[in-house]
Amino acid sequence: MWRMLASILIDIPHFLIHPRRFRWRETLEALSTLGAGSFQVITLATAFAGIVITHEMAWHMQKALHSVAMVPGMSAQFIVRELAVAVPALLLVSKVGASLTAEIATMKITDQIDALRLLGINPLDYLLYPRLIACTVAGGALTLISILVTLLCSVATARAYHFSPPEYLALAGHFMKLTDVIQAVIKGSTYGAIIPIMSCAYGFCCRGGAEGVGHTTTQSVVASTLCVIVLDFILTMLFSLI
Amino acid sequence: MLRFIRELGAIVLFTKSILYALWIGPASMWHEILHETSRIFWRSLQTISFAGFFVGAILILQFDTILARYDARLYLGGVCMSTIIRDVGPLIIAFLLVGKVGAYTAAELGTMRVTEQIDARECLGAESFVTLLAPRWMSIVLASLTLLIAGLSISIGGAFFLALIHSSINMHEFLFLVPRFNGFSTLGSGLLKSFIYGLLVATLACFYGFYAKNGAAGVGRAVTKATVGTHFSIIVANYLTGTLLTALEHLGGP
Amino acid sequence: MKQHELKAGALLLLAFASILAFAWIVGVNNPLSHRLHLYVTYHFAGGIEIGSPVRVSGIKVGQVDTIEFYAMQKSEVISNKEPGSMQDDKNTAQAPVRLRLSIDPKAAISIRQDSKFYINLAGVIGERYIEITPGHRNKGEIHEGDQLIGTDPPRIDQLLSQSFDLAGKIASLIEDNKDDITHTVELMVKLSTNLNKTLTWVERSELFKSDLGKLVTSLLALSQDLHKMTQKIHGPEGERMMQLLSKLIQRLEPLEQKAILDFFQKEGIRVHLF
Numbered sequence: 172m173w174r175m176l177a178s179i180l181i182d183i184p185h186f187l188i189h190p191r192r193f194r195w196r197e198t199l200e201a202l203s204t205l206g207a208g209s210f211q212v213i214t215l216a217t218a219f220a221g222i223v224i225t226h227e228m229a230w231h232m233q234k235a236l237h238s239v240a241m242v243p244g245m246s247a248q249f250i251v252r253e254l255a256v257a258v259p260a261l262l263l264v265s266k267v268g269a270s271l272t273a274e275i276a277t278m279k280i281t282d283q284i285d286a287l288r289l290l291g292i293n294p295l296d297y298l299l300y301p302r303l304i305a306c307t308v309a310g311g312a313l314t315l316i317s318i319l320v321t322l323l324c325s326v327a328t329a330r331a332y333h334f335s336p337p338e339y340l341a342l343a344g345h346f347m348k349l350t351d352v353i354q355a356v357i358k359g360s361t362y363g364a365i366i367p368i369m370s371c372a373y374g375f376c377c378r379g380g381a382e383g384v385g386h387t388t389t390q391s392v393v394a395s396t397l398c399v400i401v402l403d404f405i406l407t408m409l410f411s412l413i
Numbered sequence: 414m415l416r417f418i419r420e421l422g423a424i425v426l427f428t429k430s431i432l433y434a435l436w437i438g439p440a441s442m443w444h445e446i447l448h449e450t451s452r453i454f455w456r457s458l459q460t461i462s463f464a465g466f467f468v469g470a471i472l473i474l475q476f477d478t479i480l481a482r483y484d485a486r487l488y489l490g491g492v493c494m495s496t497i498i499r500d501v502g503p504l505i506i507a508f509l510l511v512g513k514v515g516a517y518t519a520a521e522l523g524t525m526r527v528t529e530q531i532d533a534r535e536c537l538g539a540e541s542f543v544t545l546l547a548p549r550w551m552s553i554v555l556a557s558l559t560l561l562i563a564g565l566s567i568s569i570g571g572a573f574f575l576a577l578i579h580s581s582i583n584m585h586e587f588l589f590l591v592p593r594f595n596g597f598s599t600l601g602s603g604l605l606k607s608f609i610y611g612l613l614v615a616t617l618a619c620f621y622g623f624y625a626k627n628g629a630a631g632v633g634r635a636v637t638k639a640t641v642g643t644h645f646s647i648i649v650a651n652y653l654t655g656t657l658l659t660a661l662e663h664l665g666g667p
Numbered sequence: 668m669k670q671h672e673l674k675a676g677a678l679l680l681l682a683f684a685s686i687l688a689f690a691w692i693v694g695v696n697n698p699l700s701h702r703l704h705l706y707v708t709y710h711f712a713g714g715i716e717i718g719s720p721v722r723v724s725g726i727k728v729g730q731v732d733t734i735e736f737y738a739m740q741k742s743e744v745i746s747n748k749e750p751g752s753m754q755d756d757k758n759t760a761q762a763p764v765r766l767r768l769s770i771d772p773k774a775a776i777s778i779r780q781d782s783k784f785y786i787n788l789a790g791v792i793g794e795r796y797i798e799i800t801p802g803h804r805n806k807g808e809i810h811e812g813d814q815l816i817g818t819d820p821p822r823i824d825q826l827l828s829q830s831f832d833l834a835g836k837i838a839s840l841i842e843d844n845k846d847d848i849t850h851t852v853e854l855m856v857k858l859s860t861n862l863n864k865t866l867t868w869v870e871r872s873e874l875f876k877s878d879l880g881k882l883v884t885s886l887l888a889l890s891q892d893l894h895k896m897t898q899k900i901h902g903p904e905g906e907r908m909m910q911l912l913s914k915l916i917q918r919l920e921p922l923e924q925k926a927i928l929d930f931f932q933k934e935g936i937r938v939h940l941f
């Protein structure tokens with residue numbers, strides 16, 4: 172598995188300097204199935220998360236300062252910096268990562284990947300790169316969308332604490348900069364890129380029938396989730412140093 | 414929409430059958446449950462603690478930046494710890510648990526189904542719910558609860574560690590406001606959420622794994638469905654329990 | 668079987684819906700039920716926002732519901748003045764701010780018609796709240812929808828600008844009379860040096876010291892003599908003399924009063940001087 176991961180990582184620069192390996196049709200197809208397919212689930216889930224986090228922040232503010240005056244600032248910051256980035260990424264792992272790994276693993280155990288090789292097609296060109304690009308783009312885009320949706324839900328929830336929407340946005344605007352959003356999008360794209368790499372690395376190493384497919388999928392989901400969490404830590408650390 | 418309601422209903426009926434099987438199951442089943450629980454616990458502990466540490470560390474980093482803008486680092490310990498226990502900690506650790514325990518179980522049961530092991534057992538007269546599903550379900554519930562508690566403790570440790578080395582705050586400052594935020598309501602909310610997430614992981618993994626079909630691709634699909642469904646239902650459950658607890662607090666408090 | 672599944676699913680959704688409904692009812696009703704509403708007017712509501720807490724004797728009992736600009740009638744005049752607040756005549760004509768407070772009725776018992784509504788600062792981030800002082804027992808209780816007058820907070824900005832003004836004036840005064848002031852200071856310096864010289868001379872000169880000693884001893888003798896004399900007057904001899912004198916006056920009274928009195932008055936003064 173590690174050897175597979177290493178060979179994929181080594182192959183990525185080669186792909187980047189050889190644009191002829193890029194396949195438009197597959198990429199667009201992957202973008203529509205992966206990005207648009209996850210859109211509904213992620214939107215709905217982050218909407219709930221936005222409602223919950225606003226209530227939680229209000230609870231904390233009430234405990235700490237005996238006032239809810241800072242709820243917009245705190246919850247908006249928390250949403251943009253962490254919540255609307257981590258939750259969609261983790262959902263994307265389960266939604267895209269699991270299905271990708273299952274698909275690739277199934278192809279592997281039914282010898283379809285070897286068939287591709289026989290036809291003279293590099294399986295990475297066909298399976299990985301279109302999805303890698305699609306997931307990177309979709310990760311950034313879904314992060315932006317979920318920031319928007321979560322903030323909207325937070326605004327709606329804050330009405331319960333007597334913040335009108337313009338008031339909320341004005342208060343939140345004090346603490347939000349464009350760099351925050353840009354950092355969030357960078358994070359989202361990075362997590363998106365991790366998912367197909369891990370899926371392919373695990374899927375190409377799948378062995379042993381239906382049982383193998385199940386285990387590979389499980390391992391891939393766990394590894395991707397861990398990667399997202401650790402990368403989140405590293406990126407947050409990096410951005411906090413800037 | 415109708416299909417969605419029917420699936421929900423199927424899950425409810427499935428859970429009912431499992432609970433019934435637990436009720437009528439022989440006493441020896443509980444021995445097996447305990448054994449299985451400890452097996453799942455030790456298998457997943459390493460991953461969960463690894464992730465838990467980083468969850469605590471991330472939250473400290475984020476809150477440090479946010480609170481530093483208000484110049485209110487004194488609240489770092491209290492706010493961070495109660496956020497970990499109440500909300501974000503169970504959520505993210507449960508996400509990991511979905512992959513580690515839920516997807517694993519779904520894959521295992523799905524494989525058993527598509528390789529017709531389950532049918533073979535039923536032909537031999539074994540009741541699947543009593544011999545296979547109920548012990549597994551119960552042990553996942555118990556293991557999830559213990560794993561979530563362990564993960565939360567470790568993430569608090571991670572938060573503490575990072576607060577000390579990163580945000581120039583000393584131990585007393587960190588612990589100063591912790592009791593104010595971490596009363597009965599915080600602990601209760603964290604435990605309740607952990608328990609509910611455990612239930613969801615167990616139920617959905619068993620359900621989707623048990624009803625897998627169509628060979629290897631079907632197993633993959635079952636695992637995907639189980640993970641996505643559990644993630645999503647965890648977030649919805651987070652919302653529902655949060656709302657319910659807030660309402661109860663309103664009712665009990667002033 | 669499918670019928671069962673449908674029913675069970677619908678039941679689950681119904682349960683979720685009922686949880687939400689329960690939470691909504693509790694959340695909506697509990698904080699808002701049985702609230703007393705007051706209207707408080709201010710000229711300057713220094714940073715109060717909707718949702719700012721209201722406290723009675725330091726305990727939070729409610730919050731600010733709405734803030735509106737409220738056109739005041741001509742007959743209404745705001746009477747209570749606070750130092751630093753803008754209370755000019757031209758300002759009373761302007762539309763003041765009216766806040767609607769919703770207050771826990773339990774706390775409203777201690778609020779009377781003469782309660783004061785201060786705007787205070789609290790907390791690490793300096794959030795504003797309205798502090799209500801409990802009023803006098805004899806004054807009337809407040810009722811739903813009462814209109815009261817708030818005490819404007821001291822306007823820090825105005826105080827600052829005023830003190831800045833004052834500082835500027837002092838500076839210009841000093842600037843204008845620079846020569847006079849330097850002259851005065853120079854004179855004072857000279858005076859103090861002279862005084863210092865005199866004092867050192869006094870300290871050093873032997874002559875002055877001996878003279879001073881003589882003066883003091885003679886003063887002491889004088890005061891001793893005076894002491895003796897006054898003792899004699901206070902003693903029995905003095906009393907007798909006074910009685911004799913008063914008798915003499917009584918006898919002389921019927922005689923030529925005026926002339927004698929004048930005489931005695933003159934003599935008396937002389938006696939006193941003696």
